[in-house]
Amino acid sequence: MSRKESLKIKAGERSRDIGGWLSVGVDLAGSRKNWTGLCKMNANLFCETSKVKMEEEIIQYILDADPEVVAVDAPLCMPPPNTHLRKCDRCLVEMGIHVLPPTLLGMKMLTKRAMNLKEKLLEVGYRVIEVYPTGSLKILGLPERKFGVEDLKKKLLEIGVRGLKREGLESVHEIDAVLCALTGIAYLTGKYIEIGSPEECTLILPSPDFLSYITRSLKT
Template sequence: MNIKIIGIDLSGKSENPTGICFLEGRDLKFSTLFENNEILSWISKKNPTLVVIDAPLSLPKGRCCLSKDCSCSKKGGHFRAAEVEMRKYGRTLPLTFRGMRMLTERGIQLSKKLRNKYTILESHPRTIQKILGFSNLYEDLTNYFELSRDINEHELDAVLLVIAGIFYVQKEFMEFGNAEEGTIVLPKKSCDLKDILSFKTHP
Protein backbone atom coordinates (compact mmCIF):
# COMPACT_ATOMS: atom_id res chain seq x y z
CA MET A 1 0.00 0.00 0.00
CA ASN A 2 1.81 3.12 -1.20
CA ILE A 3 -0.13 5.94 0.41
CA LYS A 4 0.86 9.16 2.16
CA ILE A 5 -1.35 10.13 5.09
CA ILE A 6 -0.79 12.71 7.82
CA GLY A 7 -2.63 12.60 11.15
CA ILE A 8 -2.73 15.78 13.22
CA ASP A 9 -3.72 15.77 16.90
CA LEU A 10 -4.25 19.52 16.98
CA SER A 11 -4.05 21.54 20.19
CA GLY A 12 -6.36 24.47 20.83
CA LYS A 13 -3.47 26.78 21.72
CA SER A 14 -0.29 27.18 19.70
CA GLU A 15 1.80 27.08 22.88
CA ASN A 16 0.56 23.54 23.55
CA PRO A 17 1.99 20.54 21.63
CA THR A 18 0.38 19.28 18.43
CA GLY A 19 1.24 15.66 17.64
CA ILE A 20 1.78 14.70 14.00
CA CYS A 21 2.20 11.31 12.37
CA PHE A 22 3.10 10.73 8.72
CA LEU A 23 2.57 7.41 6.99
CA GLU A 24 4.39 6.76 3.73
CA GLY A 25 4.15 3.20 2.49
CA ARG A 26 4.96 1.20 5.63
CA ASP A 27 6.94 3.82 7.50
CA LEU A 28 5.73 6.18 10.23
CA LYS A 29 7.45 9.46 11.02
CA PHE A 30 6.56 11.67 13.98
CA SER A 31 6.86 15.25 15.06
CA THR A 32 5.53 17.51 17.80
CA LEU A 33 4.99 21.07 16.64
CA PHE A 34 3.39 24.24 17.98
CA GLU A 35 2.78 27.17 15.65
CA ASN A 36 0.53 26.97 12.59
CA ASN A 37 3.34 27.97 10.26
CA GLU A 38 5.47 25.08 11.59
CA ILE A 39 2.63 22.63 10.96
CA LEU A 40 1.93 23.97 7.47
CA SER A 41 5.63 23.87 6.54
CA TRP A 42 5.99 20.29 7.81
CA ILE A 43 2.96 19.16 5.81
CA SER A 44 4.21 20.91 2.67
CA LYS A 45 7.53 19.06 2.84
CA LYS A 46 5.76 15.68 3.12
CA ASN A 47 3.20 16.44 0.39
CA PRO A 48 0.55 13.95 1.56
CA THR A 49 -2.49 12.84 -0.40
CA LEU A 50 -4.68 12.90 2.73
CA VAL A 51 -4.65 14.85 6.01
CA VAL A 52 -6.79 13.73 8.98
CA ILE A 53 -7.27 16.25 11.79
CA ASP A 54 -8.59 15.89 15.34
CA ALA A 55 -10.47 19.19 15.56
CA PRO A 56 -13.87 20.47 14.46
CA LEU A 57 -13.34 21.95 11.02
CA SER A 58 -16.69 23.72 10.63
CA LEU A 59 -19.37 25.51 12.65
CA PRO A 60 -22.88 24.34 13.58
CA LYS A 61 -25.51 25.33 11.03
CA GLY A 62 -26.71 28.89 11.51
CA ARG A 63 -23.58 30.07 13.29
CA CYS A 64 -21.03 32.58 12.04
CA CYS A 65 -18.93 32.12 15.19
CA LEU A 66 -19.05 30.40 18.57
CA SER A 67 -19.43 33.47 20.76
CA LYS A 68 -22.37 33.36 23.17
CA ASP A 69 -22.78 37.12 22.74
CA CYS A 70 -23.29 36.96 18.97
CA SER A 71 -26.82 36.93 17.53
CA CYS A 72 -25.94 33.70 15.71
CA SER A 73 -26.03 31.87 19.07
CA LYS A 74 -29.84 32.03 18.84
CA LYS A 75 -29.85 30.49 15.35
CA GLY A 76 -27.33 27.69 15.77
CA GLY A 77 -26.72 25.15 18.50
CA HIS A 78 -23.74 23.78 20.42
CA PHE A 79 -23.28 20.71 18.23
CA ARG A 80 -23.26 19.88 14.54
CA ALA A 81 -25.27 16.98 13.15
CA ALA A 82 -22.01 14.99 12.93
CA GLU A 83 -21.49 15.03 16.71
CA VAL A 84 -25.10 14.07 17.37
CA GLU A 85 -25.05 11.17 14.90
CA MET A 86 -21.82 9.61 16.20
CA ARG A 87 -22.86 9.57 19.87
CA LYS A 88 -23.51 5.84 19.88
CA TYR A 89 -19.79 5.33 19.16
CA GLY A 90 -18.21 8.05 21.30
CA ARG A 91 -18.83 11.29 23.18
CA THR A 92 -17.84 14.72 21.97
CA LEU A 93 -17.88 18.04 23.80
CA PRO A 94 -20.03 21.03 22.78
CA LEU A 95 -18.18 23.26 20.34
CA THR A 96 -19.14 26.26 22.48
CA PHE A 97 -17.06 25.08 25.49
CA ARG A 98 -14.07 27.41 25.86
CA GLY A 99 -11.42 24.81 25.01
CA MET A 100 -13.45 23.40 22.14
CA ARG A 101 -14.16 26.89 20.83
CA MET A 102 -10.45 27.60 20.61
CA LEU A 103 -9.78 24.23 18.98
CA THR A 104 -12.57 24.74 16.45
CA GLU A 105 -11.37 28.21 15.50
CA ARG A 106 -7.83 26.94 15.02
CA GLY A 107 -9.00 23.85 13.12
CA ILE A 108 -11.05 25.93 10.70
CA GLN A 109 -8.18 28.36 10.17
CA LEU A 110 -5.68 25.58 9.49
CA SER A 111 -7.97 23.53 7.24
CA LYS A 112 -8.78 26.54 5.07
CA LYS A 113 -5.09 26.84 4.23
CA LEU A 114 -4.82 23.13 3.44
CA ARG A 115 -8.00 22.37 1.49
CA ASN A 116 -6.86 23.91 -1.77
CA LYS A 117 -4.02 21.38 -1.98
CA TYR A 118 -4.95 18.29 0.05
CA THR A 119 -7.94 16.12 0.90
CA ILE A 120 -8.84 17.03 4.50
CA LEU A 121 -10.84 14.85 6.88
CA GLU A 122 -12.00 15.36 10.44
CA SER A 123 -11.88 12.47 12.91
CA HIS A 124 -11.82 11.76 16.65
CA PRO A 125 -9.02 9.69 18.28
CA ARG A 126 -10.85 8.61 21.44
CA THR A 127 -13.73 7.26 19.40
CA ILE A 128 -11.35 5.56 16.96
CA GLN A 129 -9.64 3.90 19.93
CA LYS A 130 -13.00 2.73 21.28
CA ILE A 131 -14.11 1.31 17.92
CA LEU A 132 -10.81 -0.54 17.49
CA GLY A 133 -11.00 -1.93 21.03
CA PHE A 134 -7.59 -0.61 22.10
CA SER A 135 -7.21 -0.50 25.90
CA ASN A 136 -3.47 0.18 26.09
CA LEU A 137 -2.88 2.47 23.14
CA TYR A 138 0.89 2.10 22.88
CA GLU A 139 0.94 -1.66 23.35
CA ASP A 140 -1.96 -2.26 20.98
CA LEU A 141 -0.46 -0.07 18.25
CA THR A 142 2.85 -1.95 18.40
CA ASN A 143 0.99 -4.98 17.04
CA TYR A 144 0.85 -3.10 13.74
CA PHE A 145 3.62 -0.49 13.79
CA GLU A 146 7.14 -0.13 15.11
CA LEU A 147 6.98 2.66 17.69
CA SER A 148 9.70 4.30 19.74
CA ARG A 149 9.35 4.18 23.51
CA ASP A 150 9.65 7.96 23.69
CA ILE A 151 6.58 8.64 21.53
CA ASN A 152 4.25 11.06 23.33
CA GLU A 153 0.48 10.87 23.83
CA HIS A 154 -0.24 13.43 21.11
CA GLU A 155 1.80 11.51 18.54
CA LEU A 156 0.01 8.28 19.57
CA ASP A 157 -3.34 9.96 18.92
CA ALA A 158 -2.00 11.08 15.55
CA VAL A 159 -1.40 7.38 14.70
CA LEU A 160 -5.11 6.74 15.31
CA LEU A 161 -5.92 9.52 12.86
CA VAL A 162 -3.63 7.91 10.27
CA ILE A 163 -5.50 4.62 10.83
CA ALA A 164 -8.80 6.42 10.20
CA GLY A 165 -7.24 7.69 6.97
CA ILE A 166 -6.29 4.15 5.95
CA PHE A 167 -9.87 2.98 6.51
CA TYR A 168 -11.03 5.93 4.39
CA VAL A 169 -8.66 5.05 1.55
CA GLN A 170 -9.83 1.42 1.75
CA LYS A 171 -13.47 2.65 1.60
CA GLU A 172 -14.19 0.98 4.93
CA PHE A 173 -15.35 4.01 6.90
CA MET A 174 -18.39 5.58 8.53
CA GLU A 175 -19.22 9.20 7.84
CA PHE A 176 -21.43 11.33 10.06
CA GLY A 177 -22.99 14.71 9.35
CA ASN A 178 -23.39 16.32 5.95
CA ALA A 179 -21.32 18.18 3.39
CA GLU A 180 -23.06 21.49 4.10
CA GLU A 181 -22.29 21.54 7.82
CA GLY A 182 -19.27 19.26 8.05
CA THR A 183 -18.56 15.56 8.50
CA ILE A 184 -16.63 13.29 10.85
CA VAL A 185 -15.04 10.09 9.51
CA LEU A 186 -14.44 6.96 11.62
CA PRO A 187 -13.31 3.39 10.89
CA LYS A 188 -16.11 0.98 10.06
CA LYS A 189 -16.78 -1.01 13.22
CA SER A 190 -17.42 -4.33 11.45
CA CYS A 191 -14.04 -4.43 9.69
CA ASP A 192 -11.08 -6.56 10.74
CA LEU A 193 -8.20 -4.24 11.60
CA LYS A 194 -5.63 -6.82 10.56
CA ASP A 195 -7.15 -6.95 7.08
CA ILE A 196 -7.07 -3.15 6.79
CA LEU A 197 -3.57 -2.79 8.20
CA SER A 198 -2.20 -5.58 6.05
CA PHE A 199 1.32 -4.17 6.13
CA LYS A 200 2.21 -5.26 9.69
CA THR A 201 5.90 -4.41 10.00
CA HIS A 202 7.17 -7.06 12.37
CA PRO A 203 6.12 -10.54 13.61
Protein backbone atom coordinates in the same frame (compact mmCIF):
# COMPACT_ATOMS: atom_id res chain seq x y z
CA MET B 1 2.90 27.96 -9.44
CA SER B 2 2.99 24.77 -7.39
CA ARG B 3 0.98 24.37 -4.21
CA LYS B 4 4.22 24.48 -2.20
CA GLU B 5 5.35 27.71 -3.86
CA SER B 6 1.95 29.30 -3.28
CA LEU B 7 2.46 28.95 0.46
CA LYS B 8 5.98 30.36 0.12
CA ILE B 9 7.39 27.58 2.24
CA LYS B 10 10.34 25.53 1.13
CA ALA B 11 9.22 21.90 1.14
CA GLY B 12 11.41 18.84 1.44
CA GLU B 13 11.24 15.92 -0.94
CA ARG B 14 8.74 13.14 -0.37
CA SER B 15 10.33 10.14 1.31
CA ARG B 16 10.86 7.57 -1.42
CA ASP B 17 12.68 4.78 0.36
CA ILE B 18 9.52 3.63 2.15
CA GLY B 19 7.04 4.29 -0.62
CA GLY B 20 5.93 7.80 0.21
CA TRP B 21 3.68 9.10 2.95
CA LEU B 22 -0.04 8.56 2.38
CA SER B 23 -1.59 10.08 5.49
CA VAL B 24 -0.68 12.83 7.94
CA GLY B 25 -2.47 12.91 11.28
CA VAL B 26 -2.80 16.19 13.18
CA ASP B 27 -3.78 16.23 16.87
CA LEU B 28 -4.37 19.97 16.83
CA ALA B 29 -4.00 22.08 19.96
CA GLY B 30 -6.36 24.99 20.52
CA SER B 31 -3.47 27.40 21.05
CA ARG B 32 0.06 27.77 19.76
CA LYS B 33 1.13 27.77 23.41
CA ASN B 34 0.45 24.02 23.52
CA TRP B 35 1.86 21.09 21.59
CA THR B 36 0.25 19.81 18.40
CA GLY B 37 0.99 16.14 17.72
CA LEU B 38 1.87 15.11 14.17
CA CYS B 39 2.27 11.75 12.48
CA LYS B 40 3.01 10.73 8.90
CA MET B 41 2.21 7.17 7.82
CA ASN B 42 2.75 5.12 4.68
CA ALA B 43 0.86 2.18 3.16
CA ASN B 44 2.86 -0.30 5.27
CA LEU B 45 1.78 1.54 8.45
CA PHE B 46 5.32 2.80 9.01
CA CYS B 47 5.05 6.10 10.83
CA GLU B 48 7.11 8.95 12.20
CA THR B 49 5.83 11.34 14.85
CA SER B 50 6.66 14.85 15.93
CA LYS B 51 5.19 17.72 17.91
CA VAL B 52 5.19 21.43 17.11
CA LYS B 53 3.38 24.56 18.21
CA MET B 54 3.16 27.05 15.34
CA GLU B 55 0.84 26.92 12.32
CA GLU B 56 3.81 27.42 10.02
CA GLU B 57 5.46 24.32 11.48
CA ILE B 58 2.30 22.26 11.00
CA ILE B 59 2.02 23.32 7.37
CA GLN B 60 5.72 22.73 6.77
CA TYR B 61 5.43 19.20 8.14
CA ILE B 62 2.49 18.47 5.83
CA LEU B 63 4.27 19.92 2.81
CA ASP B 64 7.37 17.84 3.50
CA ALA B 65 5.28 14.68 3.78
CA ASP B 66 3.05 15.60 0.79
CA PRO B 67 0.35 13.07 1.75
CA GLU B 68 -2.80 11.95 -0.02
CA VAL B 69 -4.93 13.01 2.95
CA VAL B 70 -4.59 15.14 6.09
CA ALA B 71 -6.63 13.81 9.03
CA VAL B 72 -7.30 16.44 11.70
CA ASP B 73 -8.51 15.79 15.25
CA ALA B 74 -10.49 19.01 15.69
CA PRO B 75 -13.88 20.31 14.58
CA LEU B 76 -13.67 21.61 11.01
CA CYS B 77 -16.94 23.53 11.19
CA MET B 78 -19.22 25.15 13.75
CA PRO B 79 -22.77 23.92 14.47
CA PRO B 80 -25.75 25.83 13.05
CA PRO B 81 -26.80 29.02 14.87
CA ASN B 82 -28.48 28.55 18.27
CA THR B 83 -27.27 24.96 18.54
CA HIS B 84 -24.32 23.40 20.36
CA LEU B 85 -23.76 20.17 18.46
CA ARG B 86 -23.29 19.34 14.82
CA LYS B 87 -24.99 16.32 13.27
CA CYS B 88 -21.72 14.35 13.40
CA ASP B 89 -21.44 15.16 17.13
CA ARG B 90 -24.96 13.88 17.73
CA CYS B 91 -24.12 10.71 15.81
CA LEU B 92 -21.13 10.15 18.09
CA VAL B 93 -23.28 10.63 21.18
CA GLU B 94 -25.77 8.08 19.82
CA MET B 95 -22.84 5.66 19.43
CA GLY B 96 -21.96 6.13 23.10
CA ILE B 97 -18.89 8.24 22.34
CA HIS B 98 -18.29 11.33 24.49
CA VAL B 99 -17.86 14.65 22.67
CA LEU B 100 -17.23 18.25 23.67
CA PRO B 101 -19.50 20.83 21.99
CA PRO B 102 -17.61 23.08 19.55
CA THR B 103 -19.37 26.05 21.18
CA LEU B 104 -17.45 25.72 24.46
CA LEU B 105 -14.93 28.54 24.89
CA GLY B 106 -11.81 26.38 24.57
CA MET B 107 -13.36 24.40 21.73
CA LYS B 108 -14.25 27.60 19.88
CA MET B 109 -10.56 28.50 19.80
CA LEU B 110 -9.66 25.02 18.57
CA THR B 111 -12.39 25.04 15.92
CA LYS B 112 -11.35 28.44 14.59
CA ARG B 113 -7.73 27.32 14.37
CA ALA B 114 -8.74 24.07 12.66
CA MET B 115 -10.95 25.85 10.13
CA ASN B 116 -8.13 28.25 9.26
CA LEU B 117 -5.72 25.34 8.81
CA LYS B 118 -8.22 23.48 6.62
CA GLU B 119 -8.74 26.55 4.44
CA LYS B 120 -5.00 26.95 3.84
CA LEU B 121 -4.58 23.28 2.99
CA LEU B 122 -7.59 23.18 0.66
CA GLU B 123 -6.27 26.21 -1.20
CA VAL B 124 -3.18 24.24 -2.19
CA GLY B 125 -4.98 21.05 -3.10
CA TYR B 126 -4.84 18.76 -0.07
CA ARG B 127 -7.72 16.56 1.02
CA VAL B 128 -8.58 17.36 4.64
CA ILE B 129 -10.84 15.18 6.77
CA GLU B 130 -12.06 15.50 10.34
CA VAL B 131 -11.34 12.49 12.54
CA TYR B 132 -11.82 11.66 16.22
CA PRO B 133 -9.31 9.31 17.89
CA THR B 134 -11.65 8.56 20.81
CA GLY B 135 -14.22 7.27 18.33
CA SER B 136 -11.60 5.32 16.39
CA LEU B 137 -10.47 3.59 19.59
CA LYS B 138 -14.01 2.54 20.45
CA ILE B 139 -14.84 1.19 16.99
CA LEU B 140 -11.55 -0.71 16.66
CA GLY B 141 -11.64 -2.07 20.22
CA LEU B 142 -8.29 -0.52 21.14
CA PRO B 143 -7.32 0.40 24.74
CA GLU B 144 -8.49 3.78 26.02
CA ARG B 145 -5.85 6.43 26.65
CA LYS B 146 -7.13 7.47 30.07
CA PHE B 147 -5.09 4.68 31.65
CA GLY B 148 -1.93 5.81 29.83
CA VAL B 149 -0.71 5.18 26.32
CA GLU B 150 1.62 2.22 26.90
CA ASP B 151 -1.06 -0.47 26.44
CA LEU B 152 -2.38 1.36 23.40
CA LYS B 153 1.08 1.63 21.92
CA LYS B 154 1.67 -2.10 22.41
CA LYS B 155 -1.60 -2.84 20.63
CA LEU B 156 -0.69 -0.52 17.76
CA LEU B 157 2.59 -2.40 17.38
CA GLU B 158 0.70 -5.71 17.41
CA ILE B 159 -1.61 -4.67 14.57
CA GLY B 160 1.33 -3.66 12.41
CA VAL B 161 2.03 0.01 13.07
CA ARG B 162 5.79 0.44 12.75
CA GLY B 163 8.13 3.22 13.77
CA LEU B 164 6.88 3.74 17.32
CA LYS B 165 9.55 3.74 20.00
CA ARG B 166 9.42 0.55 22.03
CA GLU B 167 11.22 2.25 24.90
CA GLY B 168 10.33 5.74 25.97
CA LEU B 169 6.88 7.18 25.51
CA GLU B 170 5.76 9.41 22.73
CA SER B 171 3.51 12.14 24.06
CA VAL B 172 -0.24 11.52 24.16
CA HIS B 173 -0.50 14.15 21.42
CA GLU B 174 1.78 12.12 19.15
CA ILE B 175 -0.13 8.89 19.89
CA ASP B 176 -3.39 10.66 19.04
CA ALA B 177 -1.76 11.84 15.82
CA VAL B 178 -0.90 8.20 15.03
CA LEU B 179 -4.59 7.32 15.45
CA CYS B 180 -5.50 10.23 13.18
CA ALA B 181 -3.07 9.05 10.50
CA LEU B 182 -4.34 5.47 10.84
CA THR B 183 -7.90 6.70 10.31
CA GLY B 184 -6.60 8.52 7.23
CA ILE B 185 -5.32 5.18 5.91
CA ALA B 186 -8.76 3.67 6.58
CA TYR B 187 -10.27 6.50 4.55
CA LEU B 188 -7.92 5.92 1.63
CA THR B 189 -8.58 2.17 1.59
CA GLY B 190 -12.35 2.69 1.65
CA LYS B 191 -12.70 1.05 5.06
CA TYR B 192 -14.38 3.95 6.81
CA ILE B 193 -17.66 5.28 8.15
CA GLU B 194 -18.71 8.84 7.33
CA ILE B 195 -21.08 10.50 9.77
CA GLY B 196 -22.66 13.93 9.82
CA SER B 197 -24.09 16.15 7.13
CA PRO B 198 -22.39 17.49 3.98
CA GLU B 199 -24.25 20.76 4.60
CA GLU B 200 -22.17 21.18 7.78
CA CYS B 201 -19.18 18.87 7.64
CA THR B 202 -18.66 15.15 8.06
CA LEU B 203 -16.43 13.12 10.34
CA ILE B 204 -14.52 10.00 9.34
CA LEU B 205 -14.20 6.89 11.51
CA PRO B 206 -12.58 3.56 10.58
CA SER B 207 -14.99 0.75 9.82
CA PRO B 208 -15.04 -2.18 12.28
CA ASP B 209 -13.37 -4.48 9.73
CA PHE B 210 -10.49 -2.10 8.98
CA LEU B 211 -7.96 -3.82 11.25
CA SER B 212 -8.62 -7.28 9.82
CA TYR B 213 -8.43 -5.84 6.31
CA ILE B 214 -5.15 -4.02 6.89
CA THR B 215 -3.62 -7.01 8.70
CA ARG B 216 -4.38 -9.24 5.70
CA SER B 217 -3.00 -6.61 3.35
CA LEU B 218 0.29 -6.37 5.25
CA LYS B 219 0.76 -10.15 5.05
CA THR B 220 0.40 -10.29 1.27
